[in-house]
Amino acid sequence: MSDQQGTIESHPLGAKTYPPSPEFRAAANQQDPSIYWRAAEDPEAYWAEQARKLRWTKPFTEILDWSNPPFAKWFADGELNVSANCLDRHVEAGLGDRVAFHFEGEPGDTRTITYAELTAEVKRAANMLTSLGVQQGDRVAIYMPMIPETVIAMLAVARLGATHSVVFGGFSAESLRSRIDDAAAKLVITADGGFRKGRVSALKPTVDDALSLDTGTELSVEHVLVVERGGNDVSMQEGRDLWWHEEITAFDAEHTAKGFPAENPLFILYTSGTTGRPKGIVHTSGGYLTQTSTTHRDAFDLKPETDVYWCTADVGWVTGHSYAVYGPLANGTTQVLYEGTPDTPDWGRWWEIVQKYGVTIFYTAPTAIRACMKVGRQVPEQYDLSSIRVLGSVGEPINPEAWRWYREVIGAGSAPIVDTWWQTETGAFMISPLPGLTTLKPGSAQIAQPGIAVNVVDDAGNPVERGQGGLLIVERPWPSMVRTIWGDDQRFIDTYWSKFGDRYFAGDGARLDEDGDVWLLGRVDDVMNVSGHRLSTAEIESALVEHHAVAEAAVVGADDETTGQAVVAFVILKSQQHLLTPENAEGELKKHVASQIGAIARPRQIFVVSELPKTRSGKIMRRLLKDAAEGREVGDTTTLADTMVMQTISDRVRAER
Numbered sequence: 001m002s003d004q005q006g007t008i009e010s011h012p013l014g015a016k017t018y019p020p021s022p023e024f025r026a027a028a029n030q031q032d033p034s035i036y037w038r039a040a041e042d043p044e045a046y047w048a049e050q051a052r053k054l055r056w057t058k059p060f061t062e063i064l065d066w067s068n069p070p071f072a073k074w075f076a077d078g079e080l081n082v083s084a085n086c087l088d089r090h091v092e093a094g095l096g097d098r099v100a101f102h103f104e105g106e107p108g109d110t111r112t113i114t115y116a117e118l119t120a121e122v123k124r125a126a127n128m129l130t131s132l133g134v135q136q137g138d139r140v141a142i143y144m145p146m147i148p149e150t151v152i153a154m155l156a157v158a159r160l161g162a163t164h165s166v167v168f169g170g171f172s173a174e175s176l177r178s179r180i181d182d183a184a185a186k187l188v189i190t191a192d193g194g195f196r197k198g199r200v201s202a203l204k205p206t207v208d209d210a211l212s213l214d215t216g217t218e219l220s221v222e223h224v225l226v227v228e229r230g231g232n233d234v235s236m237q238e239g240r241d242l243w244w245h246e247e248i249t250a251f252d253a254e255h256t257a258k259g260f261p262a263e264n265p266l267f268i269l270y271t272s273g274t275t276g277r278p279k280g281i282v283h284t285s286g287g288y289l290t291q292t293s294t295t296h297r298d299a300f301d302l303k304p305e306t307d308v309y310w311c312t313a314d315v316g317w318v319t320g321h322s323y324a325v326y327g328p329l330a331n332g333t334t335q336v337l338y339e340g341t342p343d344t345p346d347w348g349r350w351w352e353i354v355q356k357y358g359v360t361i362f363y364t365a366p367t368a369i370r371a372c373m374k375v376g377r378q379v380p381e382q383y384d385l386s387s388i389r390v391l392g393s394v395g396e397p398i399n400p401e402a403w404r405w406y407r408e409v410i411g412a413g414s415a416p417i418v419d420t421w422w423q424t425e426t427g428a429f430m431i432s433p434l435p436g437l438t439t440l441k442p443g444s445a446q447i448a449q450p451g452i453a454v455n456v457v458d459d460a461g462n463p464v465e466r467g468q469g470g471l472l473i474v475e476r477p478w479p480s481m482v483r484t485i486w487g488d489d490q491r492f493i494d495t496y497w498s499k500f501g502d503r504y505f506a507g508d509g510a511r512l513d514e515d516g517d518v519w520l521l522g523r524v525d526d527v528m529n530v531s532g533h534r535l536s537t538a539e540i541e542s543a544l545v546e547h548h549a550v551a552e553a554a555v556v557g558a559d560d561e562t563t564g565q566a567v568v569a570f571v572i573l574k575s576q577q578h579l580l581t582p583e584n585a586e587g588e589l590k591k592h593v594a595s596q597i598g599a600i601a602r603p604r605q606i607f608v609v610s611e612l613p614k615t616r617s618g619k620i621m622r623r624l625l626k627d628a629a630e631g632r633e634v635g636d637t638t639t640l641a642d643t644m645v646m647q648t649i650s651d652r653v654r655a656e657r
């Protein structure tokens with residue numbers, strides 16, 4: 001069971017709750033609570049009804065096929081084109097002049113892109129990709145900054161029935177290459193660089209490094225398409241590398257989208273698991289688009305004619321896929337797309353953008369809210385944020401203090417906050433309020449979405465009593481669920497389905513309160529949550545021991561005021577090495593981890609120790625290291641082989657605090 005259980009403040013009986021205002025409710029997309037029981041009575045009928053709101057080139061007659069669990073199929077005999085659902089459909093409905101994206105580059109350059117323009121660009125790009133041999137079944141890696149071409153690239157790949165694998169631009173050459181190899185991508189789409197924190201952050205050189213690594217796997221990549229953005233110097237390999245802007249001029253904007261089966265793989269997105277190797281989460285087309293669009297419309301109460309929606313997530317993460325690309329575009333949403341960081345040139349940047357474009361729905365992560373709280377309310381208070389009417393939160397439980405600040409300072413004390421619980425694997429929201437119906441409780445994600453059933457169970461799979469902590473499960477298959485782990489069905493079964501049969505094990509601890517609302521309690525496995533990003537302890541440990549000077553390493557996620565959790569590492573240096581001294585080890589090893597995995601994995605602290613706490617059978621007791629890292633009294637050490645070890649380690653940690 002999780003170490004973290006009970007660390008989230010429980011909802012005190014009688015604490016303030018926030019019902020929807022009568023005006024909000026009266027205008028809400030979902031204002032009749034019977035939606036919950038209607039969907040629960042026949043979830044398949046509910047999802048089929050939602051799916052029919054999309055455009056199918058061949059209508060489905062089957063809804064769910066669960067004859068071979070855990071391999072679900074949704075709408076399997078239907079065919080659709082995901083890209084045309086996000087684009088052509090709206091243009092043909094006369095909405096071509098609606099803005100799809102207000103793009104704001106970090107240096108301040110802007111671009112307004114209508115649905116008609118976006119559709120034309122995607123068609124052109126689809127023709128270009130076709131000329132490079134991309135077709136249904138192929139994989140394309142995308143390693144890009146947050147610019148319109150990134151979305152165009154994704155939609156062009158999808159339009160051809162091929163499968164994209166977006167790799168977050170902050171990942172290292174090693175991480176990029178292992179993802180390219182795993183999926184055997186034949187094309188990489190990248191940019192020279194993008195703007196971050198006031199300067200150009202290069203991407204193409206990292207792609208070059210990735211492709212020249214000797215990994216023992218034959219390179220699958222035939223071409224690299226490079227978007228010009230940063231203007232930084234890059235080298236282009238003759239025959240392999242092509243400039244996007246040079247190639248694209250040869251292609252016109254005529255392209256007829258073909259329908260593909262509902263279960264055609266739309267994308268692979270890698271996420272950290274409990275072992276060192278990232279898992280390639282596979283999502284398919286019809287069910288995924290159905291649930292992302294439905295939840296985006298209802299949980300945010302989207303009014304596509306008037307709303308301006310902004311999800312601050314990078315498209316390198318699932319939130320960017322589902323709620324900055326597919327869900328919103330399927331709904332014909334007008335969005336903000338911002339390239340840079342919230343503090344460039346200063347902490348007013350986000351709020352200036354909200355004011356400038358009149359953002360009405362704003363979706364971000366608790367870690368960002370806490371960072372803004374630290375800077376102080378005087379910054380957002382300089383801007384007119386009165387356009388905001390709905391706020392969203394994702395990535396980790398939002399602590400009630402941050403929740404209240406968010407509502408008061410950003411939401412004018414009146415905007416409902418939808419705290420959305422979901423995962424890369426779930427593809428779309430699973431637990432979240434519906435803002436016209438739910439009386440909000442700060443800190444709780446509250447209720448399963450209509451058509452979704454979750455529960456909290458003990459290790460044996462029996463429901464636990466209300467108020468007790470347990471494990472979160474999903475009772476039934478849902479349309480946007482992960483279909484498998486790319487190339488590894490067995491790992492898919494082992495990870496999610498071996499514990500509770502055909503009920504999905506999410507890996508999160510949870511508790512139901514007296515009203516049946518869900519409180520998330522953090523991961524129950526060796527996955528950390530740093531700034532809403534999943535990191536695996538095993539992956540960072542293995543990066544550390546790959547360093548020539550390191551003999552052993554143990555990594556824990558320690559509570560952190562801003563990032564939720566932070567990476568804290570304990571390492572033992574090899575005795576016969578001259579590369580590192582205990583004095584320079586911390587700096588060197590932090591750099592090493594960042595270069596192996598990416599800057600997001602850089603440990604907050606690294607302690608050089610002479611021994612690690614182990615049980616008599618040799619298992620490292622990370623729980624004790626977590627106690628030490630969080631400055632707590634260290635728990636029960638009686639099962640340790642050497643009970644003195646923890647004393648020494650705690651003394652070390654305390655000396656540095």
Ligand code: WTA
Pocket residue numbers: 271317318319393394395396397398419420421422423424425445506507508520522523529532533534
């Ligand atoms: C955590 C991000 C509490 C959770 C969409 C989950 C949350 C993991 C919430 C998935 C939330 C995400 N409340 N915890 N609203 N949202 N989590 O795959 O531990 O990057 O298992 O997907 O983040 O992270 P992932």
